[in-house]
Amino acid sequence: MADTQLPLWEVFTQAGHGAPHEHAGSVHAADAEQAMQNARDVYARRGEAVSLWIVPSSAIIASAPGDAGPFFDPGNDKAYRHPQFYKVPRGVKV
């Protein structure tokens, strides 16, 4: 069934100054201003954020499910890519 709703936007919230913007979810909205207001009402109404980023979902370039094998699997058997062979000096937390 076709999506008859307004265009979709992805919402990123920043929890505090200096913290990264993290994906919070998405909203439907007719344009950027309405997307900003809807994102504020849906994801920041309880003081969760000090800043919002809004991106049209259509602007997101996502990897395809079929890419998962070639993209991600080879990472697992190359242990040398994980810096876990080093002894950590006492007092340093990892």
Place this chain on the structure above:
Amino acid sequence: MKGPANAGTGPAHAGTVPPVAGKREAEIANPLFEYLLRLGDDRLVLGHRMSEWCGHGPILEEDIAMANIALDLVGQGSSLLKLAGETEGAGRDEDALAYFRSEPEYRNAQIVELPKGDFAFTVVRQFLFDAYSVLQWDALQQCTFAPLAGIAAKALKEDRYHLRHSGDWMLRLGDGTGESHTRAQSALNDLWRFTAELFESDAVDEAIHENGVVVDLAAIQSRWQQTVGDVVRRATLTLPAAGASSSGGRRGRHTEFLGHMLAEMQIVARSHPGAKW
């Protein structure tokens, strides 16, 4: 329960209320209490009307937005009625004032009590009120009555957002489809005669000068007309011609709609007085 504006309540400091020539109003026992009721009832009643959209918004996101706005307004009403109760000094808290006053004891302007209508009516009413409320809070946050100035500073932030939201919808509906334009214009036409009441002043507004509460309603009205005129023009809507206006809410004279709304709003509290949950 005796209404605060009833004649013959024997006010201790009634002599401080300047007489208004040509008006046959009952003497106001406690003008500051009366003023806080007006501010609080506007928000409580409008908040209740907005809350009627909960679960009925046009889309999920707007439903949440309207519930947020309703909660902000009810919260403002609650703070104002609490302060009113303390000012009255008769042991009534915000719940007593909200749930155990009847229609003629309510002091809201009539515009806020009208039924929510369609989405366009709710948007236009909210916009007309938000534009007024922002100016009112801006003036009140500078008053020397500290508890009220504090409420005003907090409410101003909320109402600035409400105005951004309702002003944005004014443009969308007015400059949207043929149907949205027609509905928005029709709402504006229906609401226009209720707007003048927001800027009426009477003996209460005069008397509270001595509490440090001075609001220049004429200046607010002129700035309101600018804001409203600008948005209405950009929304490709037409300002209705000045005509007959409806008022009386500040003195407890309401449209037929408030009583029904209060019946629904108050039924639980009145059926189970003192109930806790």
